[in-house]
Amino acid sequence: MLGAEGKTDLFSSKDSVEERRKSPLSGGKQPAAGSRYPEYGFGPERYYSPPTAPKPTADSNTPCSFIPYSPSGSIYAPSSTARYPTSLHLGSVGFSPSAGPRGHFSPAYQLGQSPGCLYAQYSGSGPALGSVAIRANGTATRAHVDLCNRPLWLKFHRNQTEMIITKQGRRMFPFLSFNIAGLSLTAHYNVYVEVALADPNHWRFQGGKWVTCGKADNSSQGNKVYIHPESPNTGAHWMRQEISFSKLKLTNNKGTNQSISRMIILQSLHKYQPRLHFMEVTENSVEEFNTDPKTQSFIFPETQFIAVTAYQNTDITQLKIDHNPFAKGFRDNYDSMYTTPDNDCLTPSPTNSSRAHQIVPSARYTMQPVLQDQFVNNFTQKRFYNSERAVPQTSSLLSPQTEDGASQRWFVTAMQHGTSGSTSHKLDLTPYEGDYSSSLLPYGIKSLSMQSSHGLSYYPDSPFSDMANVWGPRAAYQRKMTPSLPWSPRPSPTAGFPEDSDKVNPQFEDEVTGGGLTSSWAETQPSSLSLVKNDSYTPVCKRRRLSLNGPSTEDSPVDIKCEDIVSVASGSYCKEAPSSKGMASFYSFYTSY
DNA sequence: ACGCTCGCATCAGGTGGGAAACGG
């Protein structure tokens, strides 16, 4: 059930967006380039949803004006608009057996309606939204989106994700990052994220729990949309790499003049649901915002969060500290993290977790399910992508991408029903319980944790910039290209790199098919990783608050192992690199820090 | 001489903690 959440299919095909807009920082027109990914998709019969969505209201200030199709469920429509019944939720009414229960790449569930509110009774039973966009020519275009860092999102979601909002704007963490497939290669799209109220309540953190406290302030004004700076761009472009919104900032400053392009204005203590939109545009309609372009929208319930000006739940705080590189200075020392009661999954090794995350290659290229973290590591890319872009998707017995899908459970631990009190808003992860023991590495592997280090790129932007160095113009343009005017000529990233299709597609295919990972390397990798840890770890005590929720130990072993798995998987990734030079770099890297 | 790579230093910006300020 939960497995379907990682992948969502559009639920709204033809959507009139009130604030249809073009990015001022548009990318350029790009000749149709070979897509790295074929138009993967599933039969329309499985994802069909009403192609004709109701026209949105003209209330541009209302997030819900973007929501043409109510079954999106998780978005709360302020009473003022009253377009969306609060009882809507995502129902799991369809299941794709062909895709298999593979977690990240699990089949999408068809969107359905059923009693209950998604936001009020989040069961996680049918988060994936499916639908089919009907093209003008009558042929259905199927697009589906993967939430790249879904495992990390799930970690946060278990504790009710909180996002800091500040006057100057605070980046989201985890940030939104997607992979999409199924777009028209040549069609142009604007990609943007909208953050809408997820429910009608005002929330308060009380007694270690998030509880509702009155009604939400529906009068919220201000920008709720963040347009991806590379918009507009071709479907080929969007499908080529992760679509990252790492620069998206959240603010509570309604007076900010940056809000339109860079910030989304939210209200503290309100629950929000980010939504991804792909708006197909045509050259002729670039400046015509009154046209009615096709818009495909996606919702990932696990990205729901409560906006706060200060963290309330210390578990969330710890998760942020453990996973956000910019908060590395707040990380506790290794020993305490493994001896204190709260060394649960939320606080895996500051070292291994971060390194593991860093070492994770772009989810785009393979280990997405394994790599539960946000980051794409430029270190990894620098050292491995150049020698073998086809990454080790195939690498490891540790990969969650096992065909049986059990590995997915690695990244999802049991709900802590008693801890946050917001269980009703959490994904029901129980289906993932019980399989840890059979699929996880020995705890001892913890020793393989790697010291988090510096100089690593966490955000997709950087990785790509590094890839630029390694892959040449194809990747280089990703970063070096400056936001250009709409439709400005842009090099075709794939045109000059015919190998892309050869190397990347197979990977993607592997993802889809649940390509297995070789296990041989896993037996050897630990030693090197252990060495790393021993050499690099330096205990540092930092202040740390204790969670009001108390230790959540039930799943800690799982997460710990999970982290380790990532580390090991990363190692496998390294080993996969055919270049001995790359390996040398790898080892020197770890021994030097 | 020129171009390239590498390492270092610097700076901008992101992070959560904690105390003070604010407001109902």
Next chain:
DNA sequence: CCGTTTCCCACCTGATGCGAGCGT
């Protein structure tokens, strides 16, 4: 009074510029 917001701090990452070293 209490909950929330704001501000400042130390710490960290990442981008950039510069110079040294090396090869052509």
